[in-house]
Amino acid sequence: MPRKKIKLEHSVEYLSILDEKGKPDKDLDPKIDKDTLLRMHRTMLLSRRFDEYQLRWQKQGRIGTFAPAKGQEASQIGSIAAVEDDDWMVPSFRETSVALWRGTPMSGLLLFNAGYNEGGEIPEGQNDLPISIPVASQITEAVGIAYAMKMQKKDRLVVSYFGDGATSEGDFHEALNFSQVFNTPNIFICQNNQWAISVPREQQTESRTLAQKALAYGMPGIQVDGNDPLAVYTATREAAERARKGDGPTLIECVTYRLSVHTTADDPGKYRDEEEEEKWEERDPIPRFQQYLKDRRILRKKDIDALEKEIDDEVKSAWDEVEEQIESLDDxxxxxxxxxxxxxxxxxxxxxxxxxxxxxxxx
Ligand SMILES: Cc1ncc(C[n+]2csc(CCOP(=O)(O)OP(=O)(O)O)c2C)c(N)n1
Ligand SMILES: [Mg+2]
The missing domain is CATH 1.20.5 (Single alpha-helices involved in coiled-coils or other helix-helix interfaces)
Incomplete structure (x- = not known):
């Protein structure tokens, strides 16, 4: 019985379309229509400002703890914009941008964060699962839904979200294995934001990329610049086309950064240095996307100023809605x-x- 090498020829693709100054690679630009681009930009900005207000409201004791999405807006919006409204969406606990895109009212998210069950209710007709706190548990649920869609012969896929830390959980591996074996229409979005609370990416795994974890299951894995909404959109679009054709699941690793606290119960100053944060601030997905939109003459500075005002009013009025509703809700x-x-x-x-x-x- 000889000893021999089994040759495995695998590689992971890396995709980036916008450079750090917001200039696109013209050949790779997915040429998203203008209305969708504007909606993507608006939702990213709304999510950012909503996070900022929520941090203040948490400090004032109006809401409890929550996990800000700051820095990860492109990973979230680039992916969710690339699927259909009646596809399924399965979140973890940091997907504020996705929830806003899907139509969850800010008042609902605020009520949830203030401890009211009613806030977690998914609006009628929205194919979303509620926020999931146990890390990685939602990935198995996402596979179960996709399996059901396949058995029922529905043309619906399931996009699910989780972090870098979740890839060390058994649930992640069980879910990916099952999904590939049963060829389910899943898109797994891993937001590698470099930290799992205080555990850095380097201590999470010795794998060079998180995307390559798909390869062990015979699944395609791709790593994308997660602060580039066009790259995330393109990778998700391609994954969606494959899933709809019956060609099965994809793992997409979005390389991004959590620019804020893990949750409001956390102080990142205790475990990461300012230099690292500053380096990632320079790659903030929002100004970068704005530069792209300005260069394409889709958005002007004065449009952004008007939008900031509009968003500010919208977020404040969400709190007014909360106050109106709160009296009639269960303790x-x-x-x-x-x-x-x-x-x-x-x-x-x-x-x-x-x-x-x-x-x-x-x-
Ligand atoms: C099963 C389980 N273990 C531990 C925790 C506590 N916990 C909450 S978030 C988190 C880190 C998750 O890191 P990651 O998957 O990278 O997601 P991120 O918070 O960075 O978005 C941990 C350990 C939990 N919620 N569930
Ligand atoms: Mg993380």
Whole structure:
């Protein structure tokens, strides 16, 4: 029985279309129509400003903790803009830009972050799953939905989101394996934002790319510049075409950066240096996309100024909507009601702590 080498000839494609100054590679520009480009830009900006307001409202005690999307808007919008409205979308906990694109009202996201169950309800007819906190658990659900779409012979695919840290979880591997074996119409969007709370990408895995993890399952994997909405759009579009033809799933690694805190309960100053943050600030996806749109004469500076004003009013009025709705909603304490027939002691203790806190702080 000889020892011999089994030759594996694999590679991972890397795609970037806009350079750091927002200049496109003309041959690769996906030539997205003007209305879609403007909607992409508007949603990215809205998500950014909404994050900023939410950080303030969290500090004022109006909402609880949340995970900002700042820096990752191109990964989120480039991918979701490339699929159809009635495709399925399965998020983790950082997909504010995606949720806004899909039509989730800001007031709903705010209510959710303030602890009201009603805020997590998905608007009627929107094929989205709710926010998922257990890291990577949603990826198996995304495969289950795609399998169902295939069995029901529906022309619907499933785009799901997760981070670099999620690729170290068993659920990620089980999901990808099942998806490729059963040839399900899935697009797996991994937002490699370089950090899993305080664990840097270099300590997460010894793999050179996260995209190559697809190869072990016989699946195509591509790495894209995640701060370039055109590159993310192109890769997702190609993955969607394959999935719709019955050619199965794709893993897309979007190389990006979390420009803000992990959640409002985190202080990145304790584990990463300013130089790194400044380096990534220069690659901020929003000014880069704006430069592209300006060069194409799709957007002028004065349009951006007007849009900033419009967005500011929109975000503030979302809080007014929250205040109008809040009186008629169930007390957030109901979150303790539906898990167990008889509440275990540790949960009862947490419930009491929360009740007391609310009474001491006027709800
Ligand atoms: C199963 C599980 N383990 C641990 C946690 C705590 N936790 C929340 S987010 C997170 C890091 C996730 O990192 P990544 O997948 O890179 O996503 P990112 O937060 O960077 O978007 C951890 C460990 C959790 N929510 N679920
Ligand atoms: Mg991460």
């Amino acid at each position: 957030p304490l109901v979150m303790f009601d539906h898990l167990f027939e008889e509440r275990p002691a540790y949960l009862e203790e947490q419930r009491q702590t929360m009740k007391q806190y609310r009474e001491d702080n006027d709800g």
